[in-house]
Amino acid sequence: MEMLQVIGISLIGAFFAMVLKEQKPNLSFLLVVFVGSSIFLFLVEKITAIVQTVERLAISSNVNMLYFATILKIIGIAYIAEFAAQITKDAGQASISTKIEFAGKIIILTMAIPILTAIIESVIQLVAS
DSSP, rough: HHHHHHHHHHHHHHHHHHHHHHHHHHHHHHHHHHHHHHHHHHHHHHHHHHHHHHHHHHHHHHHHHHHHHHHHHHHHHHHHHHHHHHHHHTTTOHHHHHHHHHHHHHHHHHHHHHHHHHHHHHHHHHHHH
């Protein structure tokens, strides 16, 4: 049922954006951003439930919470960068969109270095034993 709501909002927004695009392109773009943001806000509750479930699994599995928090941040950055890149593409700024995607990848790589270091150290310890 929730997917039907998302689809309904999206189709209505797309229809109005198409109608507005010929008359007022700036308003059309703002409508697209508003609809996209509304869908994201609609999903925040679902995202929170997923994070809480995965967090419970991580705690019961005795996973280091530092790594868990870092992985969640990485996932969040990936989604936010993709969202921003798509909005800038919608605005006709493909060049800026590419830069956003690149920046997201670099930030993700930077955040992943401690996890990669821990994995490499673990492998070295296993091989040395």
